[in-house]
Amino acid sequence: MKEKIRLGVIGLGCRGISLLEAVMLPHADVELAAVCDLYEDRREKAAQMVREAKGTEPLVTGNYKDVIAMEDLDAVAITASWENHINVACEAMRAGKYAAMEVGGAYSVEDCWKLVRTYEETGVPCMMLENCCYGRDELMVLNMVRQGIFGEVVYCEGGYCHDLRDEISFGRENRHYRFRNYLNRNAENYPTHELGPIAKVLNINRGNRMLTLNAVASKAAGIHDYLLREKGPDYDAASMEFMQGDVVTTIIKCARGQTILLELDTTLPRPYSRRFQVRGTRAMYLEDNRSVFIDGPEHKALDFKWREQWNNVEQYREQYDHPVWKKYLAEGVKGGHDGMDWLVFRSFLDSVKAGAEVDIDVYDAAAWMSITALSEQSIAMGGAPVPVPDFTNGMWIQRETKAPF
């Protein structure tokens, strides 16, 4: 067991800086050995944060290959733009470094295979930092599912429902990769926040797998209307044609017969939601009014008085809070997105220190990220069914679930 981890961070935009501050620097067992970004101001800002928090001097570079080449580095965290996640992760694995990838979707199915092959050839683990897998409600529902409260789960639903019109519309000014992606692509471009927790509930890659998907996109009207109102018709992007549909609906069918509905919903006005819904033969969870509904005569009586059950999740907390969260609460919840960021990063660190497998591995990452490339194909073909590859090559039938999931 290593006492300290020497970590390099690649990509210091909004997400990189916030993870650095919330979950990387506060860990006493992490040495920030390198900070890397293409932009000098970003990497200098991060370096200054390291100096202030740790009193050490990191390597400061604009070339991620410098980080990966460091001999005494244990791990890299990849918080760069979507386009670079898999490539940088694979280079890190080849150099013997654990890689932690921030979330995103894949641009091709081949890139997902590359991630899997690189892991299988090197034996070096790579974890996707899917923080929502550690959300308190997501883990509580998973815990209830594992205890049989939901009976057999047959349907799950999730979404990335987040009004990102500012971030997307002004992505050039803010050096954000979403602008170029929304301008040119039409896909379920960000599936993992919702799919990750669902995949754990449905034992994807561990007793089950995703077989096919169909995806359909609405027209793209949200960004144009927003820019017209915010900037007027003379602003150049107000007359650009964004190819990304406002709402993308994806249906995934699983080998064990369940279906998963995903919604990407980022360019229309709305409050934030991950739209998490889990449906079993004996219970239901719905995030959009935070209600749990368990089968039985007393619940049937409430059928048409649903409002009385809204926001009843806390009633189940004492009995079903996930052990991960019970322990976390006892220790004191720490930073980042209601604590999820801390948990996902802590999980990665523990694996690195122990030289062990990670909790969200390359098979998870490949399967989840492939949905982006596959949905793009399906949308282009009128929602035609597209097969989801079996990145485990048949191992899913015998792979067992792994704690904490």
Add this chain to the structure above:
Amino acid sequence: MKEKIRLGVIGLGCRGISLLEAVMLPHADVELAAVCDLYEDRREKAAQMVREAKGTEPLVTGNYKDVIAMEDLDAVAITASWENHINVACEAMRAGKYAAMEVGGAYSVEDCWKLVRTYEETGVPCMMLENCCYGRDELMVLNMVRQGIFGEVVYCEGGYCHDLRDEISFGRENRHYRFRNYLNRNAENYPTHELGPIAKVLNINRGNRMLTLNAVASKAAGIHDYLLREKGPDYDAASMEFMQGDVVTTIIKCARGQTILLELDTTLPRPYSRRFQVRGTRAMYLEDNRSVFIDGPEHKALDFKWREQWNNVEQYREQYDHPVWKKYLAEGVKGGHDGMDWLVFRSFLDSVKAGAEVDIDVYDAAAWMSITALSEQSIAMGGAPVPVPDFTNGMWIQRETKAPF
């Protein structure tokens, strides 16, 4: 303008009796001239209700052709099993009688064409009694859409989310057609409660149309698990294989680029919902927590505090309640499903009395009912895209919206 309508009712199961009681018998301008059902006990019960309420003696018959053949009849209401709606409606039209069809889905696209052709050949109107088109929230949202509050509508969602495990499981004992349908078919079998109001919002058949759909079904586990628990393994239906998936997801793409998501969700435990959601470039409505979210700085501030907006629909009532409901409330809301049944039936009666067109016509009915047959095809083909016919034969481009929609 006719003073009184002579009406025959065909089909006196649960729905027929409840409409008879709630909205047919209370109307002073309706004479119940005939009651018809295959089962003697049902038709005798209805006849007795007519005698008690009206003091008149209706024709009581087990053969619907007797009703349609009555010379002095103005209209028939068809509240029979799904399989008979279109056929009986067409015979009524051919006999010169206005037909009111209860809701349901079609078994074939050809049957939908038959409905349209019969109307076009006879000139006799036929109305689908889609009560949810007259729901108070549905009409308020439509009113807000018409006033531009939603900007451009790009996505709508709806569902028939109704735990019908009792009705389906014991359909033989209760002589309910759902049993045989759920045993043998796998389709979006009941699309109109959610699709009707959405079609009005999106101007389907009046400036827009449905182009294609994709449908995918989850496995069927709900009824089996329910019967095992309720009746034990010796009850015959507990070992029958129900082909109807527990959750059917359908995505419809419209000519003007909008998408519609439909969910059939009737065999798992859950509270009732029609899952109505309307999304525009400037506002959102979500039934599942009854919230309206209108774009603007003050709403953005609530993005992550959505709970404060749940159930805020009443705030918009005074300003945006639909004129139909304002009038209805002033007169005093009357029976059936929160008043929707009264409004839809009153609309039909008014058209019959005036000899005028109906508010939900054969083009609406054909398009909405066709979703059942089309979804069955798409599900069987792995969610492959299936074209939705243009039942207006191009007239949709120039047909104008019709009050009250």
